Amino acid sequence: MKKYKNKYEKTKTLKVNENNDIDSIIEIFQRFGNKYNVITTTLDPDIQYQTKNIKITQTYTSTISKTDLNKMIEKLKKQGKITLIIIEDMKENQKNKDLKKKIKVLNDLDNVTAKRIQQKDTFKILDKLIKEA
Numbered sequence: 001m002k003k004y005k006n007k008y009e010k011t012k013t014l015k016v017n018e019n020n021d022i023d024s025i026i027e028i029f030q031r032f033g034n035k036y037n038v039i040t041t042t043l044d045p046d047i048q049y050q051t052k053n054i055k056i057t058q059t060y061t062s063t064i065s066k067t068d069l070n071k072m073i074e075k076l077k078k079q080g081k082i083t084l085i086i087i088e089d090m091k092e093n094q095k096n097k098d099l100k101k102k103i104k105v106l107n108d109l110d111n112v113t114a115k116r117i118q119q120k121d122t123f124k125i126l127d128k129l130i131k132e133a
Contacts, residue, residue, distance in 0.1 A: 012036050014130055015050040017043040024048075031123055036130060044079065049126065051133040055082045056126065060089045061116075064106075065099045073105070076112050084114040085125055 016028050018040045025040060028049075032038050043049075049056040064072070064086065076082060086103065107114040117125050 012051060012130055012133065014038045015041050015043060017041070017048050017050075019043075019045075020048055032127070032130075035127075046075070047079070047082075051130050053081055054129070054133050055079055056085065056129060057082065058085045058087060058122070060087050061099060062089050064102055065090070065096070069102050069105060072102075073109065076106065076109060079111070081111050082113075083129055084112060085122065086114055086116045087122065088116060088118055 014036045
């Protein structure tokens with residue numbers, strides 16, 4: 001037991017929600033298993049990852065544009081410190097001022113940090129967030 005504890009004593013722990021898609025869980029273990037202590041556990045609904053006291057969730061720009069802002073704010077305030085990874089999935093001509101305003105309002109909340117990214121950058125950003133925690 002001491003060997004196991006000593007092995008992960010210096011590494012950061014990434015908790016993955018066991019309710020995530022099995023393919024995404026496997027991919028997380030493959031990408032980060034050697035770098036971090038990756039464990040699956042039950043996290044709050046709508047939370048994909050957690051490291052220390054920071055909860056991380058992913059969403060798409062199309063989802064944000066369809067969702068009521070007040071309901072999103074209410075949910076996010078209950079979560080504690082949370083980072084939103086917002087993945088761009090709308091074409092340039094579909095973007096509108098309303099979406100930008102929603103993201104700005106979310107980012108202005110005390111406990112929320114929002115990062116807009118492209119689909120291909122998801123794991124780079126996740127790695128960066130874990131290192132910063």
